[in-house]
Amino acid sequence: MTTKTILITGGAGFIGSHVVRLFVNKYPDYQIVNLDNLTYAGNLANLTDVESQPNYTFVKGDITDQKFITELFATYNFDGVIHLAAESHVDRSITSPMEFVLTNVVGTVNLLNASKELVKGGKAFDRFYHVSTDEVYGSLHDDSFFTEQTSYDPQSPYSASKASSDHFVRAYHNTYKLPVVISNCSNNYGPNQFPEKLIPLFINNIRQEKALPVYGKGENIRDWLYVVDHARAIDVVYHQGVLGETYNIGGHNEWTNIGLIKVLCKIMDRKLNRAEGSSEKLISYVTDRAGHDFRYAIDASKIQKELGWTPSLQFEEGIEKTIDWYIENESWLSFVTSGDYLNYYKQQYSK
Numbered sequence: 154m155t156t157k158t159i160l161i162t163g164g165a166g167f168i169g170s171h172v173v174r175l176f177v178n179k180y181p182d183y184q185i186v187n188l189d190n191l192t193y194a195g196n197l198a199n200l201t202d203v204e205s206q207p208n209y210t211f212v213k214g215d216i217t218d219q220k221f222i223t224e225l226f227a228t229y230n231f232d233g234v235i236h237l238a239a240e241s242h243v244d245r246s247i248t249s250p251m252e253f254v255l256t257n258v259v260g261t262v263n264l265l266n267a268s269k270e271l272v273k274g275g276k277a278f279d280r281f282y283h284v285s286t287d288e289v290y291g292s293l294h295d296d297s298f299f300t301e302q303t304s305y306d307p308q309s310p311y312s313a314s315k316a317s318s319d320h321f322v323r324a325y326h327n328t329y330k331l332p333v334v335i336s337n338c339s340n341n342y343g344p345n346q347f348p349e350k351l352i353p354l355f356i357n358n359i360r361q362e363k364a365l366p367v368y369g370k371g372e373n374i375r376d377w378l379y380v381v382d383h384a385r386a387i388d389v390v391y392h393q394g395v396l397g398e399t400y401n402i403g404g405h406n407e408w409t410n411i412g413l414i415k416v417l418c419k420i421m422d423r424k425l426n427r428a429e430g431s432s433e434k435l436i437s438y439v440t441d442r443a444g445h446d447f448r449y450a451i452d453a454s455k456i457q458k459e460l461g462w463t464p465s466l467q468f469e470e471g472i473e474k475t476i477d478w479y480i481e482n483e484s485w486l487s488f489v490t491s492g493d494y495l496n497y498y499k500q501q502y503s504k
């Protein structure tokens with residue numbers, strides 16, 4: 154028997170597919186509706202293991218299409234929403250900011266309006282859960298951490314669009330009493346990440362013995378979390394998070410880019426039976442990203458203390474699992490790096 158119908162947006166993407174898998178398998182009494190427009194980043198091959206489960210439905214559609222969203226909500230009368238659909242790559246936001254405004258801001262407001270109408274119509278609505286990023290807090294230049302009280306200071310068109318959507322979600326809670334919750338997470342890594350992002354891009358290039366384009370001096374710092382641990386946190390926040398609250402999610406796992414890249418090179422040399430040090434020779438320092446945020450670091454003590462979530466996997470284990478997945482899923486990598494990807498790559502890395 155179905156006890157809840159939950160809309161997950163962006164479920165064919167990297168993080169979304171891990172969230173869909175967790176919810177479909179863990180909650181057989183929930184009907185999970187995955188709404189995704191299948192942009193370059195969305196891939197139904199990420200979900201072949203759950204696609205025939207009776208409690209899973211896929212709907213192809215665009216969150217920026219207001220009429221379509223209104224009809225979708227009327228059809229399914231959702232009990233809750235977990236919103237992950239977004240344009241998510243900082244470099245693309247630098248070349249095409251308007252797409253980020255449309256999907257990340259307008260798309261989010263369409264979903265908020267549809268949820269508000271359900272509540273207005275008397276629906277006992279669980280919550281609108283907005284999945285956001287630590288990039289809304291800006292760039293750290295000292296050894297402090299982002300807490301839930303840190304002021305917003307987005308620096309890229311991507312983070313500005315996510316910050317804007319976070320503000321709309323809070324405004325709908327304050328103004329219309331829409332039950333909402335937000336989480337802001339650090340950099341994710343793991344299987345199924347589109348190879349425009351640092352880790353899968355570099356794994357793919359090492360595999361093909363292609364240059365490794367390190368922005369600037371490679372000294373920027375990121376806090377990495379295994380994607381399945383983020384999905385576990387999303388489960389906890391959806392079910393136990395206090396309405397109106399924000400939860401920071403992070404791995405307490407900071408690496409300079411160059412430090413992380415050297416680890417990737419070393420592990421790949423071992424796994425591909427190449428001479429030690431051969432992948433490091435592929436490192437090529439290139440022009441820095443415009444407005445490149447220096448350091449992100451999350452203080453995740455609130456979600457740990459209040460909701461009992463901590464990461465389950467050490468980075469050493471997570472990165473081995475991740476590299477193994479990309480090596481074993483060469484056909485997935487080859488498929489997503491054909492076609493449009495080649496044009497993107499040429500444009501991004503021939504500057």
Ligand code: NAD
Binds near residue numbers: 192195242260347
């Ligand atoms: P992704 O780019 O891999 O996936 C985004 C998904 O959204 C894709 O499946 C895409 O097809 C879909 N989508 C895009 N535009 C759409 C539209 N107009 N209508 C319907 N679907 C659309 O992104 P990701 O890395 O999985 O990130 C998911 C969410 O988590 C995003 O909101 C992102 O801001 C947030 N986040 C990501 C990270 C990270 O490290 N990747 C960290 C913190 C937060």
Ligand code: DAU
Binds near residue numbers: 352442
């Ligand atoms: O912090 C959370 C954010 O992490 C998410 O909200 C974003 O959706 C996600 O894309 C990610 O943003 P970053 O910009 O930190 O991730 P990216 O993988 O693009 O880059 C990680 C670091 O590596 C960053 O300092 C830039 C650098 N880099 C990246 C690429 C793609 C390079 O040096 N060379 C590259 O080719």
